[in-house]
Amino acid sequence: MMLKFRSMRNDIDAEGNLLANELRMTRFSQWLRSTSLDELPTLWNVLKGDMSLVGPRPLLMEYLPLYTHRQGRRHEVKPGVTGWAQVNGRNAITWEEKFELDLWYVEHHTLWLDFRILFLTLLKVLRRDGITHAGDVSMPRFRGESHE
Numbered sequence: 001m002m003l004k005f006r007s008m009r010n011d012i013d014a015e016g017n018l019l020a021n022e023l024r025m026t027r028f029s030q031w032l033r034s035t036s037l038d039e040l041p042t043l044w045n046v047l048k049g050d051m052s053l054v055g056p057r058p059l060l061m062e063y064l065p066l067y068t069h070r071q072g073r074r075h076e077v078k079p080g081v082t083g084w085a086q087v088n089g090r091n092a093i094t095w096e097e098k099f100e101l102d103l104w105y106v107e108h109h110t111l112w113l114d115f116r117i118l119f120l121t122l123l124k125v126l127r128r129d130g131i132t133h134a135g136d137v138s139m140p141r142f143r144g145e146s147h148e
Contacts, residue, residue: 002051002058002079003041007033036125042081054114055080056102059142066144074102077109084113087120095142 007029011019018024032038045051051058058079064072084105085098093101105113 003044005032005038005041007038034128039081046081050078052078052080054082054109054117056083056105057081057086063142066142068145070103071099071145073106074099076106082117082121084117087117087124090124095140096145 008021008024009026011024013019029038042051046053055078056074083102085093085101088101089097
């Protein structure tokens with residue numbers, strides 16, 4: 001269980017499907033995300049020991065069955081508030097790139113790399129860089145490798 005400010009409403013269409021991300025975002029939630037303040041509650045998860053400051057970002061539980069064996073290796077380290085994928089593109093990269101960056105971190109993580117990622121994260125947050133994915137206010141849903 002990960003704590004996070006809710007930055008999207010749960011508005012649904014007539015069939016009960018969630019509306020597109022851009023229709024569920026408010027101005028306040030856009031600002032909250034652009035400043036990365038929506039991540040503050042995750043620090044509680046770090047204090048509890050459920051997460052690390054640095055590691056692959058936790059993804060939705062519904063994505064678990066969609067992972068390839070290799071993609072599942074991202075769980076060999078604790079999830080993090082920030083990670084190698086966040087400082088190398090954040091939401092502006094594809095799912096495939098994100099997984100490859102997460103796996104690179106799993107295979108190469110060191111204390112020095114963690115400090116580097118924390119510094120680069122600060123720069124990303126200050127620049128508000130990579131917050132959105134092309135054509136989406138956030139990141140499109142992960143549909144598995146065959147749908148990339």
